[in-house]
Amino acid sequence: MLIFAKIKDLEAFLLEQKAKARTIGFVPTMGALHQGHLSLIESAKKACDICVCSIFVNPNQFNDKEDLKKYPRTPEADIALLEGAQCDVLFMPSVDEVYPEAIHTKYNFGYLDSILEGAHRPGHFNGVAQVVRRLFEIVQPHKAFFGSKDYQQVMVVKSLVQQLQMPINIVACPILREPDGVAMSSRNTLLSPNERKLAGHIPVWMKHAAAMIRSGKSIAQTKQYINAEVIKHKDMNLDYFEICNANDLKILDDSSPCHSRIALIALFVGKIRLIDNINIDEFESPQLN
Ligand code: AMP
DSSP, rough: OEEEEEEHHHHHHHHHHHHOOOOOOEEEEOEEEEHHHHHHHHHHHHSEEEEEEOOOGGGGSSSSHHHHHSSOOOOHHHHHHHHHOOOOEEOOOOHHHHSOOOOOOOOOEEEEETTTHHHHHHTTHHHHHHHHHHHHHHHSSSSSEGGGGHHHHHHHHHHHHTTOOOOOOEEEOOOOOOOSSOOGGGGGSSSOHHHHHTTTHHHHHHHHHHHHOOOOOOOOHHHHHHHHHHHHTTTEEHHHHEEEETTOOOOOOOOOOOEEEEEEEEEEETEEEEEEEEEETTTTTTOOO
C-alpha cells in the first residue's frame, strides 16, 4: 500500500492512474478503523480499479472540542488493517495540509441540517461538507463510499455533490455490526466494559421499535417505549429517537402515510455519544442479522 501525507504526491500518483483510465474508489474516514470501515474498502475495491482511503480527524466537524481531543487515534493498527484489506492507497494528511488557511465556507442543506444530527450538533454538517469537498477536490474519485450508520451524513454528502455538480457517484453501504448487534464504531473503544454492555441494548430496542411500528403501534407509543427503556439506565441519556421517511428524512407522525420508514437514534452511554438506525420497512435488509 502506498502512503501519502502530501497532497501533491497523492495527486501525481492519481494523475498517472487516471491517464491509464483506471477508476478511483474513495473511502474517507477518521481512522481508528474497524470492520465497518473495511467493508467500505471491500466495496470500493470491487467497484473500482484503485481504492484510496483517507484518515483525517477533521477538527471542523467537532462542535465539542473535548470530543475531538478524546477521539481515538490508532495509526499503526489502521495501516496494518488497510494492508490486510489490500487497500491501494492511504492518504494521511496533517491538519495544515488539508487546511493551509481557515475555511469559512457556509453550506446550505436546508431542512436536512435542521433535524436529528443537524439540530443536535450545530455546525457539524458544515464541517463535514468542508472536509468532504476538500478531499473530493484532491482525490477526484469516480465513486465514494459511505456507511449507512451515518444515514443523514450520506444524504448531506449527496446534496453536496449535487450542489457543486461534482461528477462523483456516492455509494451508501450497509451497517456492519458486532456479534451482539451493536453498530461498529470507532467510539465503541471509548466505552468502559459496563458501558459497552449497556450499548448492547440499543440494537435490541431498535429492532423492537421497528417491530412495533410494523405491527401498527403508534409512533407515540414507540417513542414512549424507547424513552422508558433508556430511562431505566442511569448511565444512558437519549438525545433523540425519531421515525422518518427514509427517502427525505421528513419526521413522521401517525397521520403521515409512508412505506419507507427508518428509525434513528442518538444517545449518550456515559459520556460517549452513539448513533444507530434501522430500516423499518426492509427488515430483512443486510442492516441487521
Ligand atoms: P468515521 O471514521 O467514523 O468518520 O467513518 C468513516 C466511514 O465509515 C463513514 O462513511 C461511516 O459511515 C462508515 N462507517 C462507520 N461505522 C460503520 C459501520 N459500522 N458499518 C459501515 N460503515 C461504517
